[in-house]
Amino acid sequence: MHSTKIISSADFSFSLDGHPSSLEEVFxxxxxxxxxxxxxxxxxxxxxxxxxxxxxxxxxYDSYRSKISNKIGKLRIYPxxxxxxxxxxxxxxxxxxxxxxxxxxxxxDDPEKILEAINDRGITRLIVEDTPPLSATFLRETISSxxxxxxxxxxxxxxxxxxxxxxxxxxxxxxxxxxxxxLRLSRKFFREDEFEHMLRVREGLTLNxxxxxxxRRINLSDAMRMLSLTSRSGSDTRRIISISAxxxxxxxx
Numbered sequence: 001m002h003s004t005k006i007i008s009s010a011d012f013s014f015s016l017d018g019h020p021s022s023l024e025e026v027f028x029x030x031x032x033x034x035x036x037x038x039x040x041x042x043x044x045x046x047x048x049x050x051x052x053x054x055x056x057x058x059x060x061y062d063s064y065r066s067k068i069s070n071k072i073g074k075l076r077i078y079p080x081x082x083x084x085x086x087x088x089x090x091x092x093x094x095x096x097x098x099x100x101x102x103x104x105x106x107x108x109d110d111p112e113k114i115l116e117a118i119n120d121r122g123i124t125r126l127i128v129e130d131t132p133p134l135s136a137t138f139l140r141e142t143i144s145s146x147x148x149x150x151x152x153x154x155x156x157x158x159x160x161x162x163x164x165x166x167x168x169x170x171x172x173x174x175x176x177x178x179x180x181x182x183l184r185l186s187r188k189f190f191r192e193d194e195f196e197h198m199l200r201v202r203e204g205l206t207l208n209x210x211x212x213x214x215x216r217r218i219n220l221s222d223a224m225r226m227l228s229l230t231s232r233s234g235s236d237t238r239r240i241i242s243i244s245a246x247x248x249x250x251x252x253x
Contacts, residue, residue, distance in 0.1 A: 004061050004068050011172040012055040023055050026167050026217075027125050027152045030056070032063045034151075035080040037123035039114060039227055040090045042158055043189040044198045046083055049127050049156035050096060050179045051169035051213040053081060056125070057097050078103075082121050084114060086228065091186030095178050110234035111136035114227040119145045126223055130155035130162045130216065133225035135253040137233050139240070143250065146220060153223035155216045160205045165214035176202065176211045225252050 014021040024030050036056050040046045046053070060079040061068070067075040078099050083091075087109045098104060107117045115138060118126060155162055180202060187195055205211045218226075233241070241249045 004065060007054065007058045007061065007175060007178075009055070009058050009062050011058060011175050012051065013170045014055075015168045015170075017166050021167075023059055026052070026154075026169075026215075027056075029151060030059070030125075032060050033080070034124045035082065035122050036125050036127070037082045037084060037118050037121060038127045038156075039084045039086060039118075039129060041086045041109075041129055041229065043090045043194055044183055044186055045090055045129060045158040046093060046096075047091075047179050047182060047198065047202065048129075048158040048160045048213065049154075049215070050182070051171045051175070051211065052127065052154065052156070052167075052215060053098075054096060054171065054175050054178065055169060057081065080122075082123065084117055086114060089189060091182065091189050093182055093186075095181040095185055108234050108236075109228055109230060110237050111224065111228045111231075112138050112142060112233060112237040115142050115146060115224060119149070122149065124150060125152045125154070126150050126220075127154045127156055127215075128218075128223050128226045130157050131226050131229065133222045134228070134231045135251055136225050136228065136231055137237070137241070137249055137251050138224065139244065139249050141248075143224070143252075146224065150220055150223075153218050153220050155218050155223075155226065156213070159201050160211075160213040162214050162216045165216050167215040167217060168212055169215070170210050170212045173209045173211075176206070179211075221252060 038046050057079045081098050082103045084105050
């Protein structure tokens with residue numbers, strides 16, 4: 001909660017299809033009980049979605065600011081934000097108020113397992129890295145759970161800019177300090193050249209003291225096929241499919 005009294009929704013501006021917009025238009029029906037999930041596959045990757053993540057956190061704190069405190073008897077609470085680290089840990093996002101640590105979720109590089117973890121955390125707004133969608137095998141019940149709950153799906157890039165973007169988020173220098181601190185906290189996860197590259201990437205997003213990231217709205221089917229860079233199911237997924245009812249799984253293509 002270290003950012004509670006420092007950041008607010010005034011630190012962010014949005015555009016949608018080139019026109020001034022708002023968080024509620026990017027995430028229709030957004031409310032403080034939404035649960036944000038970002039899927040990350042490389043060190044520091046989630047910083048490419050930091051503007052959108054921190055905007056949801058600021059909106060949460062705007063609603064609870066007067067009630068939150070570390071004092072006994074006051075409300076101590078964090079926004080429901082989760083980072084899904086595919087394959088291994090890719091950073092420490094505590095400085096962006098992804099806390100407690102159990103919200104940094106390690107998951108096997110298997111599309112079904114990643115979507116299971118997303119479902120288990122009740123994610124309603126899903127942000128995935130912008131990559132070519134691949135075919136992927138899922139249990140039908142896993143897809144059904146996602147379809148009945150996930151309200152918005154967004155593609156981001158680790159470098160902060162996606163092709164064919166229709167959403168942009170501009171943040172203040174105050175917000176960028178938290179992003180840069182996140183990279184520094186995560187330095188052990190980088191090779192030295194990777195760390196220096198990410199610092200240059202963030203500098204390249206900055207103009208007149210403000211940082212602008214771009215995103216693209218996508219459909220859930222594409223988002224599910226962008227969860228992994230492999231179409232191959234892991235051994236546990238193959239085992240579960242083998243003991244499930246006939247036609248229990250489906251391949252999204």
